[in-house]
Structure formats: structure tokens, C-alpha cells
Amino acid sequence: MSHDRPLQIVSGSGSYVQAGDGRTLLDLRNGFGSVFLGHCNPEITDALVQQLGQVWTTGRISNPTVEQAYAKIEALLPSGMRFAGSYSTGMEVSEYAARVATAHTGRRRLAGFARSMHGKSAMTAALSWERTSLGNSDCHILPFVHQAAESEILNQVEDLLAHHEIAAVLVEPIQGSNSGFEASLDFYESLLELCELHGTLCVFDEILTGLYRTVPLFFATRLTRMPDILLFAKSMGNGFPMSGMAVRESIETGSRTLPGSTFSDSPLAAAAAGACLSVMERLPMEFLVDEIDQAVRAAFLDLPASAGTVRGRGALWCIDFADLQSSGRVRAAVEREGILISSQGSAIRLLPSALVACDVLGFALARVAAACADESFRKDTM
Numbered sequence: 001m002s003h004d005r006p007l008q009i010v011s012g013s014g015s016y017v018q019a020g021d022g023r024t025l026l027d028l029r030n031g032f033g034s035v036f037l038g039h040c041n042p043e044i045t046d047a048l049v050q051q052l053g054q055v056w057t058t059g060r061i062s063n064p065t066v067e068q069a070y071a072k073i074e075a076l077l078p079s080g081m082r083f084a085g086s087y088s089t090g091m092e093v094s095e096y097a098a099r100v101a102t103a104h105t106g107r108r109r110l111a112g113f114a115r116s117m118h119g120k121s122a123m124t125a126a127l128s129w130e131r132t133s134l135g136n137s138d139c140h141i142l143p144f145v146h147q148a149a150e151s152e153i154l155n156q157v158e159d160l161l162a163h164h165e166i167a168a169v170l171v172e173p174i175q176g177s178n179s180g181f182e183a184s185l186d187f188y189e190s191l192l193e194l195c196e197l198h199g200t201l202c203v204f205d206e207i208l209t210g211l212y213r214t215v216p217l218f219f220a221t222r223l224t225r226m227p228d229i230l231l232f233a234k235s236m237g238n239g240f241p242m243s244g245m246a247v248r249e250s251i252e253t254g255s256r257t258l259p260g261s262t263f264s265d266s267p268l269a270a271a272a273a274g275a276c277l278s279v280m281e282r283l284p285m286e287f288l289v290d291e292i293d294q295a296v297r298a299a300f301l302d303l304p305a306s307a308g309t310v311r312g313r314g315a316l317w318c319i320d321f322a323d324l325q326s327s328g329r330v331r332a333a334v335e336r337e338g339i340l341i342s343s344q345g346s347a348i349r350l351l352p353s354a355l356v357a358c359d360v361l362g363f364a365l366a367r368v369a370a371a372c373a374d375e376s377f378r379k380d381t382m
């Protein structure tokens, strides 16, 4: 059967998906990193099925499934932070964080770092990657480590914050949608200090990195202090849409900040999230993700620099080819070998499930590394 038709996925189970043409593919794409505990994880599926027969939505009136899930999220949070609400998507919760910050500080401008991903609304786009969106004048884009030295970026942050007009700086600690660029821990520590000094809130967008994706519970757990606002989403519902926000206890998120939407506080999303967090509670998540981290490092250790720059940690990796064609070609090549990955811009992205078997992952990574090497050879001989 020809494989030229666009790929269609008809079902998924654990680390694998079944394509419409009958092929089984190992999934290292996992719904853009939302499926972290395997497709149709039985415990999460059971919780959803049970909730489907009870109630789907209550118009944000209290519900036991929602209360239980929120208690689990609250229990996970670093001390000094509280759970401040949920939405369905990452973009919505980023927007909410911006509104909370403007209400808290009384300021109306925001800053973000170039080519971060916080969503595709007018504000979130204007904050990081698109200069044509509405609201540009209130959003300032700072350079990130792919454009300037950290010291230079911090100087620019300081100059900007010194005007005391910026309500919040949003930061994506690993730019998962931009080739995996990441600043040093010292940079993030300095950013937090500068924000505190100038009365600006620091928002860590951990929509992708949160919930063990980079080994610890949150990327920010590796810092000596927590940001003012923490956003998380993808892994929380294992593919069922749910995003959440935690804030420093002193930050108000009451009715003045108009929390929630029609679909937030959904019992169905809460059923998925509650079951997902129960599974995570029982698993040695940090150990599992650290094993993935080591497997990826080992697989790409010998990759020549000409075959792509490897960036990432834990279960979030990008291999950057610096040109826009190679990533698509490598993605297509590994897909022909039964491995599903994504490509974004000049990079391919690997987002394994925490539960992928080590031997299976090791084999797949070797195939991806070989495809990267072939691509480099191809370019050299062109």
C-alpha cells in the first residue's frame, strides 16, 4: 500500500498509534507532548468513562470530581503557591496570567522572549513571535539566547523593568516550539531577582515543561525560588484538554480578575486530571524521565555537529538542523520506519511518553540518529 497519502491516526494504545493504512507507529510526538502516560491509559480512560455517565459540565458549580482533582493539584504545588484556576488550553491560561498580573500590579504592559510559545491569541502571539497581532503596543519582545548573550538580555530586561510599566515577564524555560533553546539557571535566577526588584511578576510558562517533563515536577523546581505565577497544562489531562495556574499566595485571583470560562472547572477534564495525577503519584516519575534523558543523551552522543544540534532535557528534545528543509525530511524518513515525531521550523522534536519501554525507545532513537546522520551526509554531497 502506498504511504504517500497524508497520515491518519485511528487509534492509540500506550506508546503506539495505529495509522489508517494499517501501520503501527511508535509515537514520539504524543499529541504535542500532552500524552505523557501513554495513549488511552486504562486508569485515566476508566475515570473518564465513569464521569461520562455522571455529569459533563455544571456551569462551574462545585462538583466532587473537580474538588478532588484540585486538591491533588494543590498538594503537588511548591510551598508558598496555591492553585488559582483552570482552563482548557495553554493559550487561555497564559491570557489569564496576563490579566492577573495587570490587576495585581496596576500596570498594563507585558514582556516576553522572542520565539517563545505561549499560545496563538492576539496577546500571546504579540508577546513572543508575531508583530502583526492586536495589542502590540502593550507587548514588548525581548531577545532570547539564540539572539544575544545572557548578560546582554539581562541588561535589556533591567532597562525595560526600570520604567515600572511592565506587569509581567512571561518566560518559557525551554523553548520547545523553537528548537529547544534554554537559558542557564543563573539567567533565570537573575530574571526572578530583577522582576522582584522592579515589582514585575515573573510568569513561568511550564505548559509543556511542567509535571515531570524535564525530570523534576517543574523546571522551576531547580531554581532557588519559585516564580510568581506558574502555568501548566499538557501532561495534566494526558491529552484531555486542561490547563492550570498556580500563584504566589499573596496574589489575588478573585472575581476582579474574571476567572474561568464556559469550559473551565469541567468534571470531565477533572476526571482525566485527577486520574492522571493518581497514576503519577504511584510512579517514580523523576526516575522514569531521567532514564529517557540518559537514553537520548547516549543515542545522540556521537552525532556530528553537522548532523544537527541536540537541545533539551528529560522527555523534551529538539534536534536543530538550522535549515527549514532538513527537519521535514528527517521527520518523513523516520516516519517511514514506523516512528512518529514532529518537526517545527528547522528542528525535529521528540516528546516520548514517560512510560515508553527503554529498549523500544533506545532502538527508535538509534533510527532517528541514523536519519539525522543520513541527512547531514545528503547535504554534504549535494
Ligand SMILES: Cc1ncc(COP(=O)(O)O)c(C=O)c1O
Binding pocket: 032, 088, 089, 090, 091, 092, 094, 117, 118, 119, 120, 172, 176, 177, 205, 206, 207, 208, 209
Ligand atoms: C510552552 C507552551 N505554552 C503555551 C502553549 C499554548 O497552548 P495551547 O496550544 O493549548 O493554547 C504551548 C503550545 O504548544 C506551549 O508549548
